[in-house]
Amino acid sequence: MAELYVDGSYTGYSSLERMPVINPADGSEVDSVPLAGSTEVDQAVRSAHEAFPAWRDTPASRRGALLGEAAEAVMGAVDELASLLTAEQGKPLREARLEIRRFVHTLEHYVGLAKNIRGGYVPDLDEKTYGLIVRRPLGVIGAIVPWNFPTTLLGNKLGPALITGNTVVAKPAETTPLTTLRIAEIMHEAGIPAGVFNVVTGTGEEAGQALAEHPLVRKVAFTGSTPVGKKLMALASNDLKRVTLELGGSDPMIVCDDANLDRAASAASVGRFFNCGQACLAVKRVYVFESVADEFIEKLVGKAKRLRLGPGTKDGVMIGPLHTSRGRELVEEQVASAVDSGAKVLVGAKRPEGDGFERGNFYEPTLLLEPARDSRVATEEVFGPALPVWRVADMEEALELANGSIYGLGSSIWTRDLNRASEAAERIEAGYTWINSPQIVYDELPFGGWKQSGYGKEHGIEALDYYTETKSVVVRRSE
Numbered sequence: 001m002a003e004l005y006v007d008g009s010y011t012g013y014s015s016l017e018r019m020p021v022i023n024p025a026d027g028s029e030v031d032s033v034p035l036a037g038s039t040e041v042d043q044a045v046r047s048a049h050e051a052f053p054a055w056r057d058t059p060a061s062r063r064g065a066l067l068g069e070a071a072e073a074v075m076g077a078v079d080e081l082a083s084l085l086t087a088e089q090g091k092p093l094r095e096a097r098l099e100i101r102r103f104v105h106t107l108e109h110y111v112g113l114a115k116n117i118r119g120g121y122v123p124d125l126d127e128k129t130y131g132l133i134v135r136r137p138l139g140v141i142g143a144i145v146p147w148n149f150p151t152t153l154l155g156n157k158l159g160p161a162l163i164t165g166n167t168v169v170a171k172p173a174e175t176t177p178l179t180t181l182r183i184a185e186i187m188h189e190a191g192i193p194a195g196v197f198n199v200v201t202g203t204g205e206e207a208g209q210a211l212a213e214h215p216l217v218r219k220v221a222f223t224g225s226t227p228v229g230k231k232l233m234a235l236a237s238n239d240l241k242r243v244t245l246e247l248g249g250s251d252p253m254i255v256c257d258d259a260n261l262d263r264a265a266s267a268a269s270v271g272r273f274f275n276c277g278q279a280c281l282a283v284k285r286v287y288v289f290e291s292v293a294d295e296f297i298e299k300l301v302g303k304a305k306r307l308r309l310g311p312g313t314k315d316g317v318m319i320g321p322l323h324t325s326r327g328r329e330l331v332e333e334q335v336a337s338a339v340d341s342g343a344k345v346l347v348g349a350k351r352p353e354g355d356g357f358e359r360g361n362f363y364e365p366t367l368l369l370e371p372a373r374d375s376r377v378a379t380e381e382v383f384g385p386a387l388p389v390w391r392v393a394d395m396e397e398a399l400e401l402a403n404g405s406i407y408g409l410g411s412s413i414w415t416r417d418l419n420r421a422s423e424a425a426e427r428i429e430a431g432y433t434w435i436n437s438p439q440i441v442y443d444e445l446p447f448g449g450w451k452q453s454g455y456g457k458e459h460g461i462e463a464l465d466y467y468t469e470t471k472s473v474v475v476r477r478s479e
């Protein structure tokens with residue numbers, strides 16, 4: 001039975017209530033985890049707090065070497081971790097393996113930056129006086145992570161936090177704690193000192209909130225929904241904790257009349273249906289120019305029809321179940337309201353029937369044509385495999401609709417005219433814009449949403465700014 005991972009070992013709390021971890025493909029119980037409360041969270045935070053001075057004072061190159069070895073050990077366990085991830089999350093094994101590799105590559109990105117954590121030098125401030133801009137780690141980081149990419153989103157926090165000398169207490173989603181716990185154990189065995197990376201399991205309201213409120217936690221690094229992000233920002237204001245918030249999105253895709261329609265349709269299909277549509281960065285609204293709409297839609301429908309649904313462990317499966325039954329119901333409600341608003345169902349909009357589908361949260365890839373422009377699929381985040389498509393007259397109309405959202409996470413533009421694309425990329429309100437490219441996130445580029453999609457950046461060199469404070473030091477040479 002899984003336990004909390006604190007101070008370099010599994011910590012048993014026999015008296016704690018436990019929560020089952022359910023396989024979304026068949027409803028079976030994979031394992032169970034303790035529901036930590038404020039006492040257990042306090043113990044984990046204190047362990048991270050005690051480990052902090054020694055980790056902070058470890059030379060950055062040594063921290064990099066240790067993190068590199070830990071990343072390699074995780075890669076060595078890719079098959080074991082991918083099976084665990086598929087069992088608790090539901091995604092196809094192929095995607096689970098990709099996700100574990102992605103976690104490792106993100107850690108390696110930060111290993112590469114270990115020797116490049118820089119401050120500054122300002123000469124001649126005054127006579128015999130110069131200034132230093134010194135960069136220091138913050139202390140204990142509370143990392144709160146959702147269930148859709150439990151390890152990728154952990155890596156985005158763990159990499160910059162550890163390389164800059166912080167220690168971490170992670171709180172995975174209540175439904176996907178197992179892979180994170182096992183990763184913490186592997187990384188510790190590979191050399192990450194006890195207390196540097198701890199994991200507490202439990203609900204958001206109890207364990208998550210206790211972590212976010214703990215006075216020894218200096219920063220909350222959160223990925224999750226916009227409503228919870230707002231709550232955490234308010235909580236953090238009590239003692240002015242640092243926060244980064246990676247929140248919901250409703251990424252528009254604009255397909256112009258000169259676009260490569262085959263590639264655009266592929267990018268829309270992968271961008272919407274990868275991970276069963278449960279991704280923050282995902283194609284969630286398509287605006288296609290009227291003159292090419294029919295051809296584009298025909299290609300997109302063809303691609304959606306070819307996607308094979310099934311349990312993540314079955315060969316050739318491209319779409320697993322939704323993670324929870326509530327998640328599926330929510331998508332069903334949004335699709336139903338789109339249809340009520342006048343949308344035509346091009347494909348899907350129902351649960352698949354037949355053997356193997358009864359016990360899992362399966363839902364067919366769904367394409368909706370022309371729901372009302374103020375319908376729920378236009379204004380809310382759709383966190384599942386349903387994609388609305390609208391025809392537009394031109395770029396002006398497309399940009400107005402694309403920007404008419406509370407979200408500003410990702411976006412994409414498909415056109416062969418790079419002048420038109422670069423002008424649109426400047427005007428679109430989003431943290432990421434892809435031009436003629438599927439929505440692939442690169443460790444090299446800073447990533448973070450505009451508007452209600454978040455605050456602060458992960459990835460890039462820029463992420464290091466969000467895990468350190470700078471201070472100015474004035475040095476006067478005396479006689």
Ligand code: NAD
Pocket residue numbers: 144145146147148149153171172173174202203204205207208209212223224225226228229231232245246247248249279280281381383409449453454
């Ligand atoms: P969620 O906000 O419900 O939960 C995310 C995490 O926060 C979980 O670990 C949960 O236990 C915890 N939590 C919940 N309430 C809390 C509270 N009051 N205090 C502290 N912690 C609390 O999100 P979800 O529904 O699990 O995840 C899906 C959402 O995450 C979507 O909106 C998606 O777009 C977003 N997301 C964003 C990104 C990004 O990088 N911008 C990436 C992935 C997912």
